[in-house]
Amino acid sequence: MSHPEALSTNAKRSIWAAFLGFFVDMFDVYLPIVALGPAIQYFQPKSMPSTVSTTIYFVVFAISLIGRPLGATIFGHYADKIGRKRTTQISVTGFAIVTLLIALLPGYQQIGIWGLVLLTFLRLLDGIFLGGEYTSASPLAMEYCPQSKRGFYGALIMGGFPAAYVAISLVTAFVLNIVPIAGGLNSPYVQWGWRIPFIIGALIAFVFVWYFSRTVQESELWLESKKASSPLKELFTGDNAKNFWQVFILMSGFWFTLNSTVSTLPGLLINYLKIPSSVVTNGFLVINVFLFLGYLSAGVISQKMGRRPFLISMGILTTVVGSLLYWYLLSTVTNNAGKALFLAGILEILCISVWGLATTYINERFHTSVRASGFGLGYSLAVIIPSFYSFFMLWLSNLMPYQYTAVVLVVLGGLLTTIGAALGPETKNVIFRAEK
Template identity: 50%
Template sequence: MTTTAQATDEHERNRKHAQRGAFYGFYVDMFDIYLPIIALAPAIGYFISPDLDASTTAVITGMIFAATLVGRPLGALIFGRYADMHGRKNATVIAVAGFGILTIVVGLLPGYQTWGIGSVVAFVLLRFVIGIFVGGEYTAASPLAMEYSPKEKRGLNGGLIMTGFPLAYVSVAVITFVMLQIAPAGDIDSPYVQWGWRIPFFIGGAMALAFVAYYLKSVRESELFEGSGGGGTPVKDLFTGENRKSFIQVFVLMTGFWLSLNCVTAILPGLLRTESNLTPTQTSVTLIVAYLVVAVMYVVCAVVSQRTGRRPFLMVWGGIAGIGGTALYALYLATKPQNLFVVIIMVTLIAVLVVSVWGLTTVYINERFRTGVRATGFGLGYSLAVVIPSFYAFYQSGLSSFMPFEWTVLPLLVIGCAFITVGAAMGPETKDVDFAAADKEPALEH
C-alpha cells in the first residue's frame, strides 16, 4: 500500500515535472512567436517585393507577426475546451507537435523570387495555423502547473514559467547573432537572406518536438482536474455568471498587456535600426541584454505580488509603466542615441518598466477561474485580448496623419498601460485563492 510519505514524494515529483513542462512549453511557444520579428527581420526582403516603400514593408511585417497572434484565440478555444473536458496533458502534446512541425515547414518556404506574392501569402497562412497550435500550448500546460502549485508558491512558480518569454526572446536573438556572423545579411543574394534565416526556424521546430517527447514521458495529468472529473460545457460556462465577469475583467487587463508589450517587443527593434542606426548584430546584442534583465524582473515582480497582492501591484505598475516607460521611450525618440552603450541602457530600462509586469500573467489569470473552466478561461482570456493590439501597425499608420510615424508608439503605450490599471481595478485580490475550496463553492448567477 502506498504510504503517505510515498504519496507526498510522488506528488512533489509530479509538481516539478508539471512546472518544468509549463516553462519549457512556454519557452518553445514564445521562441516560435518571435522568430519572424527577430530572425526574419534581416531577411524580410526574401518574402516581399524590393520595390515596396518602408511604410508598406512595415505593414506586411506587422501582418506576419499578427497572423500568429490572431490564430491564438481560436487555438485557445479549441484546446481550452479539450483540456477542460478531457485533460491538460494530451492537449499540450497535440498543440506543441502541431506548431513544431509547421515551423519546420516555414523554414522550407521559397521566396518572392520564386513564388512572387504567393510566398508572403503562404507565410502568413502558415503562421496563422501555427498560431492556433501555439494558442493550445499554454492554454493547457500552464493551468496544469498552477493546479499542482501550492498557493503560497504560485507567484514564484508563475513568474518562473513566464521567464520562458524573455529567455526565448534572448535565445532567438543569440541564434540570429551567431547566424549573422556565419552568414552575413545584405542584398537578396546574401547568405543570411537566402538560407541563414531558416536555421532558427529549424531549431525552433526541433525544440518543440523534443518538448513533446519529454512531456509524454515525464508529466502526469493534473490531480485537481482528475478529481473534478472533467466533462461539462466549459465554453458555455465561461460566459455565464461569475465566470463571465472574470473573463471580461481579464480581457480588459490583457488588452493592455498586449498593446504595451507590442510597443516594446514588436516596434522598438525596428526603431533601433532606423533611429539609432544599429546594425542587425548590434540590435541583437541590445535585445539580449535587455531581456536577460527582464527575465529576472519577471520573477521579482511575481514574488513581490505574493506579498503585496496581485491587484494593487498591477494597478500601481500600470501607472509606473504608463508614465515612466512612456517618458523614457519619448526621451529615446527625441535624442536618437547613436552610442551602443547608451542605447542598451535605455532599451533595458524601457523593457523593464513596460514588460516586467508580465511575470504575473500566468498566476493571476489562472487564479481568476475555477478548475472546470480554468484552461478555457486562461487560454481565451490570454489570447483573445491579443487580437486588437495585434494590428498596432495599422494604428500607427492612422496616427501618422497627426504626428511623425516613429512617435506613434507613444499614445499606444499610454493606452495599453491605462488598460492594465483599469483592468486590475475591475477584479478582486487572488493571491490567497484556494483552488480546491473554490471549486466547492456554489457558482453565482447574474
C-alpha cells in the same frame, strides 16, 4: 483541494515542462521577427515599395498572434474536457510540424506570390497550435503548485518569453556570422540560411513533446473535478463571464504595452536614434536577461504585496513614468548607443516585468472546470486589437511625429492595466479546489 507547501515531484516536473513549453512557444513566435526579418525579401517581388514590405513584415508576425485566440478557444475546450496533458501534446506537435513546413517553403523566385500566401497561411495555422500550448500546460502546472509559491513559479513559466528571445537572437546571430547576408536576394542567408533557426525551433518542439509525454502527469485536480458539459458556454455565463471581461481589459493593457515597447522600440532606436542594428540586437539580448529577473521579482513581490495592489501600481507607473521615459529617450538621445540602451532597458523592465503575473493571476480567476478555457482565452483574445499596433501608429502619425506614437500606446496600455486590475479582486489567497 489544497496542496502541501513543498513541491512534489509532479509539481516540479509540470512547472519545468510549462516553462520549457512556453520557451518553445515564444521561440516560434519570434522566428519571423528575428530570423526571417533579414530575409523577408525572399518572399517578395523586387519592385515592392519599402513601406509595403515593412507592413508585410509586421503582418507575418501579427498573423500568428491573431491565430492564438482561435487556438485557445479550440484547445482550451479540450484541455477542460479531455485533459491538460493530452491537449498540450497535440498542440505542440502541431506547431512543430508547421514550423518545419515553413522552413521548407519556396520563395517568390520559385512560385511567385504564392510563397508569401503560404507563409502567411502557415503562420496563421502556427498561431492556432501555439494558442494550445500555454492554454493547457500552464493550468496543469498551476494546479500542482502550492498556493504560497504560485507567484514565483507562475513568473518562472512566463520567463520563457525573455529566455526564448535571448536564445533565438543568439541562434540567428550565429547563423548570420557563418552564413553571409551580403549580396541581397541571392545571398546565402536570404536563400537558405534563415531556414536553420526554423528547423531548430521545430526540433526543440519535437523534443519537448517527447520529454513532456514521458515525465509529466495529468493534473490530479482536473482528474478529481467534475467536467463542464460545455466549458466555453460556462465561461461566458454568470460570474465566469464577469471574471473573463475583467481579465480581458487587464490583458489588453499588457499587450498594448508589450507591442509598443518590445516590438517597436528596437526599430525606433535604429531608424530614429541612429543606433547601429548590431548594437541594438546585442543590447536587447542583455536587456532580456534582466527582464527575466524582472519577471521573477514581480512574482515574488505580488506574493508579498498582493496581486491587485501590485498590478494597479505597475499600471500607474507605466502610464506616468514609462511614457515620460519613452518620450525622453526618443526626444533627447541621438547617436549615443550606451545611454539609449540603458534607458531602453529601464523602460522595458519597468513596463514589461508585470507580465510575470499573467500566468498566475489569470489561472487564479477561474474555477477548475473552465480554467484552461478561461486562461487561454483571457490571455489570447486580448491580443487581437493590440496586434494591429503598427496600423494604429500609422494613423496617429497624422497627428504627431511617427516616433512618438508608441508613447500614446504605452499610456493606453498602462491605463487599461490599472483599470483592469482595479475591477478585479485580490487573488493570491485563492485555493484551487476540485469541483464535485
